[in-house]
Amino acid sequence: MIRLLLIDDHTIFREGLKRLLAEQDGFDVIAEAGDASEALGRVREQPFDVALLDVNMPGRSGLEMLPTLRAERPTMPVIVLSMYPAEQYALRAFQAGASGYVTKDMDAMELVDSIHKVAQGKRYIAPSVANCLLDGFDRVADKTPHEQLSSREYEIMLLIVRGIRLTEIGRQMFLSVKTVSTYRSRILKKLGITSNAELARYAVEHRLID
Known part of the structure; x- marks a missing residue:
C-alpha cells in the first residue's frame, strides 16, 4: 500500500x-x-x-x-x-x-x-x-529574462498578466499589497519593462500564457 x-x-x-x-x-x-x-x-x-x-x-x-x-x-x-x-x-x-x-x-x-x-x-x-x-x-547558458525570476516572482507575474489585481494576489498568497507591489517592481526591473501592458505583451511573445 x-x-x-x-x-x-x-x-x-x-x-x-x-x-x-x-x-x-x-x-x-x-x-x-x-x-x-x-x-x-x-x-x-x-x-x-x-x-x-x-x-x-x-x-x-x-x-x-x-x-x-x-x-x-x-x-x-x-x-x-x-x-x-x-x-x-x-x-x-x-x-x-x-x-x-x-x-x-x-x-x-x-x-x-x-x-x-x-x-x-x-x-x-x-x-x-x-x-x-x-x-x-x-538554453542554460542563454537564459531569457523571465527564467531568471524566482519561483514566487514567476508565479506573481503569471497572475498579473492574467489580470488579477494586486489586492487579490495578496489575498490569495497571504501577502500584503505592499509586498506584492514590491514583487511587481522587481519583476518589471528584471524583465526590463515598465508597465503591466508591457508585461502582458512580453508574456504573450514568450508563450507564457495561452
Whole structure:
C-alpha cells in the first residue's frame, strides 16, 4: 500500500483526487494539508511514501516549500501538481527537488503511473515534460529574462498578466499589497519593462500564457 500525503489548498480538488485514488488498488491517502505550515506538521508526525504537492499555495508556494519538505524527509518523493503547462514550471520543479511533475489537465492514469514510478525510487517525466526539460538545459547558458525570476516572482507575474489585481494576489498568497507591489517592481526591473501592458505583451511573445 502506497501511503500518500496530499497537499493542496482547494478542498474540492483534494476530495476529487482522494476519490480517484480510492478507485485504484494500492493507494491510501493517510493525510492531507492545505498550506505549507500544515504540510510540514504532517511530515513531522509520520512517514509517507509519496507526497502530492500543488504549486499554487497560500503563503509559501509549492515550489518554495519543496526544498523544506525534502530536508525534512529526504527519501520521500514529491510529485508536483500544477495548473500551468510543463514549459512554465517543470524545470523549476525538478531543480527544486521534485521526483515528478503532473499538470492537472493530464489524464488521471498519468498521475497513477507517476505515483507508482516515484514510489519505486524513479523519476516520472512525461514525454511533453521531458522535451521542456531538454529545451531548458539547451538554453542554460542563454537564459531569457523571465527564467531568471524566482519561483514566487514567476508565479506573481503569471497572475498579473492574467489580470488579477494586486489586492487579490495578496489575498490569495497571504501577502500584503505592499509586498506584492514590491514583487511587481522587481519583476518589471528584471524583465526590463515598465508597465503591466508591457508585461502582458512580453508574456504573450514568450508563450507564457495561452
